[in-house]
Structures are given as structure tokens and as C-alpha cells.
Amino acid sequence: MATKMQIQTSKDLNDQSVVFGDLKPWKNTWLVHVKVLHAWKQYIQSVETMEFVLADETGQKIHATCKRTYIESKGRILTVGAWHYLRNFQITPAGGAYRTTDNTWKMVFNQNTVITRSNHVNDELYLNLTDFQSVLSGTLDENFLIDVLGQVMDCADVENIQCTGGKQRKKLEFTLSDINDLRLPYCIWGNLAEKLHSAINQEAGMVTTLLRFAKLGRFRGELQISNAFDASQMIINPSIAEAEAFKELINDDDKTLTSFQSNEDSQEDNNKQGDQSEKRGQRDKWLLFPTKSIQEMITSTQVSSY
Incomplete structure (x- = not known):
């Protein structure tokens, strides 16, 4: 249970706090004023931690980790x-794959860490949206997770995929378009797959989605966007200025949501499709999982050599 010292209402602490850009590893008595953007539990080689993405009042972000x-x-x-x-x-130092921020450093809580409530109120999400052209250019560092916003253009059905160890995971393939009609293929897993598919079936008209802390990858040499386990967030039709501006520039008459069928579902279906595999609305399935070792799954919570 939290102590009174840890949860007391703060007074005058803001006068002493620093922004993330001032943090250096040569001392551990820093004081910072932060907003919690995201939190999730992580299990790496049976080691449980709680991970956070924090922002300061200037919009800078940092990854933080809390041991079990x-x-x-x-x-x-x-x-x-x-x-x-x-x-x-x-x-x-921050390092490794699937880094949630581009900050040089990360924060690690210890037994002396004190957490105090703040009365500050601010609904800012501190987005750093990545434009589709930058993604398609292939120049982005795939070790860093990104924020992407777009309109859902096509969507398959949710699939139950048999994974290593006998577990099943749900998978959904879809395509997002930006205001310039550039398109990116997506493959999301788990609860996010069901969440988006349900929203698409229930919503009338355009569906936009904001995928935060998404990972870049490649399938058969082509770029793809996916969720980085529990480190990713999805917001359907977000009520933010960026989404509203996006909607105003989209002509719904020209961009209608369609469904598609994978051309690898079954041999019988493949025989029926024949030479139609190039038809619009069909595309290959993603790999069940990217080929990654456990060490490569480690996010910015550890510094390792791969």
C-alpha cells in the first residue's frame, strides 16, 4: 500500500522540478513533473516488470520501468x-528494440523513488505522428515505435492463429490511407484485432484509427505496421484535432471501406481463385510472427547487444 508520503498532494514542487532534457545519469535525486501516457505489464524470460511512457510539460517523452x-x-x-x-x-541508457521514445535515457524506479500526486490537469496526448511518406521511404529506424493515424480502407476477418506452444492469437489485416491517399498495410494481434473489427462492423461511414507506439517491420521485403505486444495503444475515431482535420480532407465518396480475402486460406479456395490472385482486394497473409529471438523482443527496458 502506498505511504502517505508517496500520495500526498504536492505543493510548490514544480519550482524544483526539471524537464527530461536536463536528466543525466550522474545522480538519482532528480525531481520531474510527468504525465502518464501509457502503462503495461511486461514479461521477459519470466521476469515481470511494469512499463511506462511518461511526458513532461514540454512534450518530451521518456520510458520508465518498475521492477516487480x-x-x-x-x-x-x-x-x-x-x-x-x-x-x-x-x-x-536506453537501447534495444521496440523503443517507445527517442530519448537517450530511460528511468528506473528504485526503493527510494517517491511518487506525489499533482493537481495539474492537461488533456494533451503529446502525439508525434509519423507521416506515411516517411514510413514508405524505408529510412526510419525500425527499433523505434511510432504513432500513426489514418482511415481504414479495407479489412479482412479476424483469424485465430495457432502459435508456438499451442496458444492461439487473434490476427487482423487491414489497410490505412492518409490524406494523400498513400496506403500502408497493417497486421494487428490480440485484443486490438477484435476491437478494430468490432468498430468497423458497428460504425457507419468512415473509420479512423490512431495506433500509438506501433512497430515497423517487413514481410517479404515490404513494410508493414503492427502492434508491439502490450506496448501499443489503439484509439478508434479519436476525438483529437489531428483526426478532425483528417476527416475534413477526406472525400467519403471516393474512399469506401471494402473487405478482402487472403489468397492462402485453403487449398480449395486457392484452386477456385486460380489466376485471380492478382485481383483487387486480395493480398498475401502476414507471417504468423516475425522471426525474432526472445532477446530481440526486449523493449527499451534493457540494454543488450543483439
Whole structure:
């Protein structure tokens, strides 16, 4: 249970706090004022941690990690969407794959970390939207997760995929378009697949989606966007200025949501399709999973050589 010291209402702390750009690893007594953008539990080689993406008042972001030992006493205090003051934590180099921010450093909570509530209210999401042209250029570093916003143009059915170890995961393939009609293929897994498919079936008219902390990958040499396990967030038809501006520039009459069928579903279907595999609305399935070792799945919570 959190102590009174950890959850007391803050006063005058903002005068002493620093922004993320001032953080350096040579001391651990920093004080920062942060908004919790995202939080999730992570399991790497049976080691449980709680991960966070935090923003300061300037919009800079940093990744933070909380070891299992401190999840109950510290990690659970950090409510997504709320502002807090954090005092006394370690600063270490950020590295590895699936990094949620481009910050050089990451934050690690320890037994001396103190978390104090802030009365500050701000609904800013601190988005860093990546334009489709940058993604398609192939020049982006695939170690970093990105924010992408677009209109759903086509969508397959949710599939149950048999994975290694006998587990099943749900998968959904779809395509997003931007205001310039550039299109990106997507493949999302788990609860996000069901969430989007349900929204598409229920919504009348255009469906836009914001996928935060999404990962870049390749399938048969072509770029694809996917969710990075629980590190990714999806918001359907978000009520944000960027989405409203996007909608105003889209002509619904020219962009109608369609469905498609994979051309690898079954041998019988393949025989029926024959030479129609090039028809509009059909495309190959994604691989069940990218070929990754466990070490390559590690996000910015560890520094490793691959």
C-alpha cells in the first residue's frame, strides 16, 4: 500500500522540478513533473516488470520501468492520464528494440523513488505522428515505435492463429490511407484485432484509427505496421484535432471501406481463385510472427547487444 508520503498532494514542487532534457545519469535525486501516457505489464524470460511512457510539460517523452518488487508500492500509483511528481530514480541508457521514445535515457524506479500526486490537469496526448511518406521511404529506424493515424480502407476477418506452444492469437489485416491517399498495410494481434473489427462492423461511414507506439517491420521485403505486444495503444475515431482535420480532407465518396480475402486460406479456395490472385482486394497473409529471438523482443527496458 502506498505511504502517505508517496500520495500526498504536492505543493510548490514544480519550482524544483526539471524537464527530461536536463536528466543525466550522474545522480538519482532528480525531481520531474510527468504525465502518464501509457502503462503495461511486461514479461521477459519470466521476469515481470511494469512499463511506462511518461511526458513532461514540454512534450518530451521518456520510458520508465518498475521492477516487480515495486509494482504494488510505486507502479500502481501512476494512473494513466494523470500528472505526478517523481523524485529519486535512476537514469540509465536506453537501447534495444521496440523503443517507445527517442530519448537517450530511460528511468528506473528504485526503493527510494517517491511518487506525489499533482493537481495539474492537461488533456494533451503529446502525439508525434509519423507521416506515411516517411514510413514508405524505408529510412526510419525500425527499433523505434511510432504513432500513426489514418482511415481504414479495407479489412479482412479476424483469424485465430495457432502459435508456438499451442496458444492461439487473434490476427487482423487491414489497410490505412492518409490524406494523400498513400496506403500502408497493417497486421494487428490480440485484443486490438477484435476491437478494430468490432468498430468497423458497428460504425457507419468512415473509420479512423490512431495506433500509438506501433512497430515497423517487413514481410517479404515490404513494410508493414503492427502492434508491439502490450506496448501499443489503439484509439478508434479519436476525438483529437489531428483526426478532425483528417476527416475534413477526406472525400467519403471516393474512399469506401471494402473487405478482402487472403489468397492462402485453403487449398480449395486457392484452386477456385486460380489466376485471380492478382485481383483487387486480395493480398498475401502476414507471417504468423516475425522471426525474432526472445532477446530481440526486449523493449527499451534493457540494454543488450543483439
